[in-house]
Amino acid sequence: MQSVSLDCHQHMIEIQDLSFSYGEQKVISGLNYTVKERDFLGIIGSNGAGKTTLMKMIVGLLPPTSGDIKLFGQSVRKFKDWERIGYVPQKNAFNPLFPATVREVVLSGLYNNKNLIRRVSKAQHRQCEDALEVMRIQDIAEKRVGQLSGGQQQRVFLARALINHPDLLILDEPTVGIDTETQAGFFDLIFHMHAHHHMTFLMVSHDIDMIKSYLGNEPVQSNGKINFYCRHSHEAQDCVVENLQHTLT
Numbered sequence: 229m230q231s232v233s234l235d236c237h238q239h240m241i242e243i244q245d246l247s248f249s250y251g252e253q254k255v256i257s258g259l260n261y262t263v264k265e266r267d268f269l270g271i272i273g274s275n276g277a278g279k280t281t282l283m284k285m286i287v288g289l290l291p292p293t294s295g296d297i298k299l300f301g302q303s304v305r306k307f308k309d310w311e312r313i314g315y316v317p318q319k320n321a322f323n324p325l326f327p328a329t330v331r332e333v334v335l336s337g338l339y340n341n342k343n344l345i346r347r348v349s350k351a352q353h354r355q356c357e358d359a360l361e362v363m364r365i366q367d368i369a370e371k372r373v374g375q376l377s378g379g380q381q382q383r384v385f386l387a388r389a390l391i392n393h394p395d396l397l398i399l400d401e402p403t404v405g406i407d408t409e410t411q412a413g414f415f416d417l418i419f420h421m422h423a424h425h426h427m428t429f430l431m432v433s434h435d436i437d438m439i440k441s442y443l444g445n446e447p448v449q450s451n452g453k454i455n456f457y458c459r460h461s462h463e464a465q466d467c468v469v470e471n472l473q474h475t476l477t
């Protein structure tokens with residue numbers, strides 16, 4: 229019997245003594261936090277607290293002024309494996325005249341510098357169908373994205389972020405500008421994915437009630453401006469069972 233030790237609480241993001249300034253304006257100061265595999269981290273804070281700045285540093289769009297962020301154990305300054313991370317930025321919206329279809333936009337999530345000019349393979353078309361299905365937008369796959377509602381467009385952005393099967397999905401205020409009913413459906417979907425698809429989530433939101441309903445009433449950390457709420461998708465017990473099964477097979 230081969231015994232394999234699995235760390236099912238792998239560190240996905242390590243924020244280490246992180247600070248950021250725009251010129252003279254210090255926005256983030258000495259922040260520390262570790263996001264583990266299958267956590268759902270909800271981030272709540274007032275306007276201007278630095279939430280979007282933090283998200284941009286995590287996805288490599290802004291360099292930290294000091295300190296570091298590690299992604300899957302590697303400094304963001306050297307990190308290259310961006311396919312492992314899906315990112316839906318704040319204030320997404322397509323121009324009504326944007327000519328691409330839903331399917332084309334979702335497929336564009338596959339492109340990076342390496343495969344920009346490659347043909348889309350059969351397997352990648354299947355990945356696209358999966359992403360459309362998970363977001364329940366197969367029926368509108370041939371529609372032009374610019375002509376969809378805000379809620380439908382948001383699902384398209386999510387499907388685009390999901391097509392590479394990311395280990396980590398980062399969402400910055402994903403429901404801004406969407407009506408209450410659609411928002412509720414959207415959160416249901418996200419929370420369902422967290423519980424059943426073994427993914428790790430980071431979500432900035434102003435919807436404190438929704439965050440608390442899923443992640444609990446008390447923040448796990450607060451620096452007075454930014455509050456972190458967190459829930460792990462499985463109890464430690466599941467981790468033990470998985471390790472045991474792995475050992476036995």
Ligand SMILES: Nc1ncnc2c1ncn2[C@@H]1O[C@H](COP(=O)(O)OP(=O)(O)OP(=O)(O)O)[C@@H](O)[C@H]1O
Binds near residue numbers: 280
């Ligand atoms: N490109 C920039 N140049 C200069 N200052 C900026 C820039 N982007 C943001 N800021 C400032 O940094 C602070 C933090 O902004 P950030 O967008 O990170 O806050 P936030 O918590 O996401 O706010 P909101 O909830 O309103 O989206 C704000 O005071 C903002 O004015």
